[in-house]
Amino acid sequence: MFSLIKKIPRMPNANKLFSILAGRYISSGEILQNSEQVNKVKVKERIGGLPSDLVNQQKLKKTSRTLSTLQNNSLPIATRLAVSPNESRDFMTLYPEYNITQGKKFRGLLTVLTYKNLVKDITPENLKLTRILGWCLELLQCFFILTDDIMDNSTTRRGQTCWHKLDNVGLVAFNDSIMLESSVYVLLKKYFSNLELKDAEAFRQTKLIAMEIGHFFQVQDDFLDCFGKPEVTGKLGTDIQDNKCSWLAVVCMQRANDNQKATMLECYGKNEPEKVARVKELYKTLGLPNTYADYEQESYNMIKTHIQQTSRGVPQETFLEILNKIHQRSA
Numbered sequence: 001m002f003s004l005i006k007k008i009p010r011m012p013n014a015n016k017l018f019s020i021l022a023g024r025y026i027s028s029g030e031i032l033q034n035s036e037q038v039n040k041v042k043v044k045e046r047i048g049g050l051p052s053d054l055v056n057q058q059k060l061k062k063t064s065r066t067l068s069t070l071q072n073n074s075l076p077i078a079t080r081l082a083v084s085p086n087e088s089r090d091f092m093t094l095y096p097e098y099n100i101t102q103g104k105k106f107r108g109l110l111t112v113l114t115y116k117n118l119v120k121d122i123t124p125e126n127l128k129l130t131r132i133l134g135w136c137l138e139l140l141q142c143f144f145i146l147t148d149d150i151m152d153n154s155t156t157r158r159g160q161t162c163w164h165k166l167d168n169v170g171l172v173a174f175n176d177s178i179m180l181e182s183s184v185y186v187l188l189k190k191y192f193s194n195l196e197l198k199d200a201e202a203f204r205q206t207k208l209i210a211m212e213i214g215h216f217f218q219v220q221d222d223f224l225d226c227f228g229k230p231e232v233t234g235k236l237g238t239d240i241q242d243n244k245c246s247w248l249a250v251v252c253m254q255r256a257n258d259n260q261k262a263t264m265l266e267c268y269g270k271n272e273p274e275k276v277a278r279v280k281e282l283y284k285t286l287g288l289p290n291t292y293a294d295y296e297q298e299s300y301n302m303i304k305t306h307i308q309q310t311s312r313g314v315p316q317e318t319f320l321e322i323l324n325k326i327h328q329r330s331a
């Protein structure tokens with residue numbers, strides 16, 4: 001149950017896979033269709049390899065969620081949707097705004113702060129580049145959030161309904177997340193492709209501190225998922241229901257006796273509210289909230305010491321500000 005590696009169904013062989021794909025099609029308004037139904041359509045009633053009635057329906061159907069701006073005539077008509085520049089911009093504005101603006105934008109703002117702390121002679125052009133880099137981090141985090149919420153089947157994020165739970169979105173949110181990730185690479189290539197690493201040792205130490213803070217932050221997330229207040233965190237925790245290998249679950253299994261482990265095996269990864277409650281009660285019985293408080297303080301002191309011991313070139317002030325900001329956070 002707590003294995004980090006789950007068995008993945010084997011992919012069908014090539015011939016079987018081709019036969020499956022040959023009898024199915026994908027469109028923006030329909031789910032995979034049964035191959036028998038598709039095969040009943042006469043050849044003369046197909047356009048671009050797809051049933052003509054489906055193509056006509058898609059042409060008539062008006063949607064504000066058009067994702068493709070491709071105008072490639074070599075593609076089937078169902079994937080050759082005409083999209084105006086304004087419509088494309090409106091859509092790209094919609095979902096980053098919905099998923100990003102409700103957040104704290106902590107990563108992006110810290111990027112700018114780091115630059116200001118490290119550089120004495122700040123120029124408008126470099127400040128602009130720093131802000132672009134900050135938005136790259138925010139877009140990347142948004143990509144992570146969208147995919148994480150889909151995998152966890154979460155319902156709320158940042159105090160509002162998850163993107164994939166909206167009526168006109170659904171699992172198309174996967175495609176949206178890929179668009180976000182791709183936009184990061186486009187920006188990095190356009191503005192930062194010529195950067196060079198000047199201080200390898202400072203980079204190594206910076207990476208080490210960043211990894212320690214990242215682990216610290218994740219343990220906090222695991223605790224808040226279980227014991228945080230949804231009205232403060234902005235989301236309903238589901239780590240127990242999703243069978244996550246969280247910090248709480250690992251420490252619990254390390255401390256639990258045979259009967260308590262049996263309780264975890266029976267209740268962990270289950271959606272029934274009473275079983276979720278039993279897991280949380282077991283956490284309390286084992287004193288995990290107090291253990292977490294001790295861990296948080298000890299980790300804070302250790303990381304702070306490591307930051308203070310770094311050499312010149314490492315953004316100590318920025319790291320300390322990050323550490324102080326996330327220490328004992330409630331959201």
